[in-house]
Amino acid sequence: TINWFHIHEVNKTANEEQRPTITIWSNTNLHDYDNTLERLLSLPHPVAMIGIHLCKQLSPSFCGLVNGLGPQKCLYACLAPCCLPRAVTTQKRNNDPNKLFTVFIPVEESAEERRRRRDYLQRRRGGSCFFCSDDNHRLRDCPALKDLPDNIRAVKLQESRQQSETSAAPCWNCLQYGHYKANCPTTTDTNRSKPPSQQPRAMNLDVTNVLKSPKPFLAYCQILAAQGFQNREVKVIETDLENKVKMHQEGNWNGERKSIYLITV
Known part of the structure; x- marks a missing residue:
């Protein structure tokens, strides 16, 4: 259980200091795309989406929510991925040179x-x-x-x-x-036994060659910026924040993590 005591404390003086109060949503999971998207769409005002240090598939999920909201609802987005998704990290154990590795990201749908x-x-x-x-x-x-x-x-x-x-x-x-x-008029002998798709419309980002890059984490962030956000211009910003923890030394896959930010412009 996460302790949100500090949020409750700053909310006590929000009105006095003319600051907005911070609302905490319980039982919210970025992987639960439909419910989270509907909850955001139901808000009576535009939103800015900020995802800081989102691990693995959470960063693509964040991109999907920004896409699902659309540019009229989501006016601004900022993402700082925390680490590489499993679709990338599992490649070091792959012995099939022809295998394709992709990351699933939902795109905007109509109501x-x-x-x-x-x-x-x-x-x-x-x-x-x-x-x-x-x-x-x-x-x-x-x-x-x-x-x-x-x-x-x-x-x-x-x-x-x-x-x-x-x-x-x-x-x-x-x-x-x-x-x-x-x-169903679209049912054929080849798809008759296959389960129907209940997933949102999505794009599949090719991350097959990320680990071959001299800087895998930067390469992954650049792919997210170039292809993961639908109909938006996104910049990759290197903040030059230093991470001196030994496990994040130079040469580590995630050596640059937590210092690279993706922002919509």
């Missing part, structure tokens, strides 16, 4: 695309009953149907299923409304 993925995920979790809309049970377990005569229950079940095809949730395969996966 409709986000809604369809949200509806899809709700359906995967079970969703609500198509007959009575109760979230606590599925259609087949609906108590309101059990008391009906068999012939009427069969009709109601069919009507509810037909209604669900057009309004409840998108197809598991293409995320379009109006049909089930079994009737």
Whole structure:
């Protein structure tokens, strides 16, 4: 558990000193892209995103959130990666010269695309009953149907299923409304058994040759700056901060970490 005592203390004098109060969000995980993005988008004002010393995949996750917010919502972003992601560090154990190593970074989606993925995920979790809309049970377990005569229950079940095809949730395969996966026009013999994509639209950054660079950490930061932020100009700034801890000596993979910042301009 992180102790946020110092934040609570400075908030006590925020109004008196005419400073903004600092709000702490509990149960927030940068890897939980959808929930974190929706929470940020729900704020009534633009935001500035600052990520300091984010480890491994947290830095690409930060880039994804900045992309998802878009330039109108996120006016400024500053990122200081802490260390190389696993997609880079595992390369030293790779014996396949043709293997490609990539980092997954979400990109901006429309509100409709986000809604369809949200509806899809709700359906995967079970969703609500198509007959009575109760979230606590599925259609087949609906108590309101059990008391009906068999012939009427069969009709109601069919009507509810037909209604669900057009309004409840998108197809598991293409995320379009109006049909089930079994009737999906985009389903072929090659993709019929594959699970549908429920991930946000994303780019895959090629980090295959990062460790071959004389300065791997700088090379990684330059890739993030050049390709990781969608439709933004990003500068890589070397602050020349010295890290004299022995494990971060010159020549170490992460020898430059915590001194390089990526900022949008």
